[in-house]
Amino acid sequence: MNWYLEVLKKYAVFSGRSRRKEYWYFALFYLLISIALGVVDRAFGFFRIEAGIGLLGAIFALLMFIPSLAVGVRRLHDTNRSGWWTLLCLVPCIGHFVLLVFLVQDSKPGENRYGSNPKKLPEPKLPFELALALRYLRPKRTFVSMITL
Template sequence: MSFPDAIKSVFSQYATFSGRARRSEFWFWYLFLVIVAAVTGILLGIVGAASLDATTGTLGGAFYVLTSLVSLVWLALLLPTLAVMVRRLHDQDKSGFFWFMSLIPLAGPIIMIVFYATTGTVGPNRFGQDPKVAQASTAPYEASVSPAV
C-alpha cells in the first residue's frame, strides 16, 4: 500500500473500528501525522514570531486564530487515528481494548509499538479477512511472463 492509498484508506474508514489494517496503512498514517505536525508547528512559529509585540511580550490575534484552527484539525484527526490503531490491533487478532495498554507509564507505549510493528494474522481471523489477501485479489493482473525473443 502506497502513502496516498493509506491516507485515502484511513479517511474513507474515518470512524470504522471494525476490520483490519495493514502495517503499511498504519505507519503511513503516522508519517502523515508527523508531516501535519511539522507543517502546523512551522506555521505557528512563523505567525507567532510575526505577531509578537516586542514591547509588551504579547501575541497578536492571528496567532490565536491559527492555534484554534490547528486545534480543530487535530481534533478532526483524532477519530481516524484511534480507528486505525484499533484496526491494526484487530489485524493481530487482538481486541481494540488493548489500546488502553498505551496509558501504562513507560512500558505501555513500548508494548504498543511492538504490537503495531508485528505482522498480522495470516488469513482470516475473528475481525475479518487478511487485508494483504484482500488487496492482492483486487490488484490488476500482471503477467510475469518474460517477453519472447
C-alpha cells in the same frame, strides 16, 4: 498519500483489519502534516508555549483523533488483538512500548475473528523443477513459425 486518504475514508470504522502499511503511512503523513502546521503556527504567531501546540495543530489533532484511534484499533485487530489494547498507552513508561510492539507485528495469516486478511494473497508459484521443465520443453520458435504469427 493513498494510504492516508484510505484511513480518512474509514473515518470512524473500528471494525475490520488494517495492514501495517496503511497504519504506518497514516502515522507518517500525520507527523509530516503536524510539523508543517507547527511551522505555520509559529510563523503566524498562533503557537502558545504554555499549551505546547498551536491553534492549527490543535484543530488538526482534534480532527484526526477519531481516525487515528480507528486505524489503531483495526491494526490491533490485524494482529488478532482486541481494540481495548489501545488503553495500554495509559500505562506509564511501559505502555507505549508494548503497544508499539503490537503495532509493528505482522498480520495473522488468513481470516481471524475480525475479518479476512487485508493483504492480497500471493499467487501460487510453480515448483522450481516444473517451471524449469516447462521452459526447456516448450517448442523452440523457428524463423518460419515467427513469420506465420
